[in-house]
Amino acid sequence: MGDALARQCLLACARAGGASLAALYRIDHQARPADFQLLGLATPMHQSYLERYQGSDPLHPRHCQNLAIDLVPLRLGQAAQAAGSRERYAGFLARHGICDVVEIFARQAGQAVLGLSLLRREAEGAFSAGELERLQGLQAMLALALPRLATHSASVGLTALTPRERELAELLRAGHGNKRLAQLLGIGLPTVKTHLINLYRKVGVANRTELVTALFL
Structure with missing residues (x-):
């Protein structure tokens, strides 16, 4: 939008x-x-x-x-x-x-x-x-x-994400949990959760399964 x-x-x-x-x-x-x-x-x-x-x-x-x-x-x-x-x-x-x-x-x-x-x-x-x-x-x-x-509207896809958001989406697609995400991205667990909330909201989904489906399937 x-x-x-x-x-x-x-x-x-x-x-x-x-x-x-x-x-x-x-x-x-x-x-x-x-x-x-x-x-x-x-x-x-x-x-x-x-x-x-x-x-x-x-x-x-x-x-x-x-x-x-x-x-x-x-x-x-x-x-x-x-x-x-x-x-x-x-x-x-x-x-x-x-x-x-x-x-x-x-x-x-x-x-x-x-x-x-x-x-x-x-x-x-x-x-x-x-x-x-x-x-x-x-x-x-x-x-x-x-x-x-x-x-002015368009469905949110990978091209609409920031490089950091795309990196996070790819890691979610690979099935990594929050602790592993924190290790791979070099950030704390609270920051991982904040990034996930923002990403879910941007794509318009409620969880990681819906996110991966919306972006990759």
């Missing part, structure tokens, strides 16, 4: 939606989010989401793909969740001071290809029914922006 254009779109959507926190992302053919553009979201929170809470997110594209609507409030997503997952994700949001979330999707040929998360802090309050109704206009704006964003 073209960074400058996506950033402009993200800022405009966040302002129009009355949210100080937001994320814009591409959705791949397996309904996985990738190429995140973040506004106001701290990196540790986002990394924690990717590592531990993505699977329990009721507004994850995979969970919303069968819905017939393109604007999904948090409470609607939660209504379809099992109690354990709902409580787990609600706890994650509460720890970071988030009281409400709305997910907006833009589609091509019926398939969601772009997602926008609007998050409200506790001080900002939850989205009202009137605000949710007005956000339908924002969904239309996102759909209009989609062709231009798609023009």
Whole structure:
């Protein structure tokens, strides 16, 4: 996703939606989010989401793909969740001071290809029914922006990685564990984990198996 254009779109959507926190992302053919553009979201929170809470997110594209609507409030997503997952994700949001979330999707040929998360802090309050109704206009704006964003988009492959990232990807392909990666790269284990998180996020995958599949298969 073209960074400058996506950033402009993200800022405009966040302002129009009355949210100080937001994320814009591409959705791949397996309904996985990738190429995140973040506004106001701290990196540790986002990394924690990717590592531990993505699977329990009721507004994850995979969970919303069968819905017939393109604007999904948090409470609607939660209504379809099992109690354990709902409580787990609600706890994650509460720890970071988030009281409400709305997910907006833009589609091509019926398939969601772009997602926008609007998050409200506790001080900002939850989205009202009137605000949710007005956000339908924002969904239309996102759909209009989609062709231009798609023009600047490309699936992340080896050529989009830095030399260090390509080196790490090749070592993962060879099946090395984290300790061996640290030895071969001459870095500490915490640094290896940070590199992996950043690489997963860049490629739009959740683990090393998905990474190797996306880059090499």
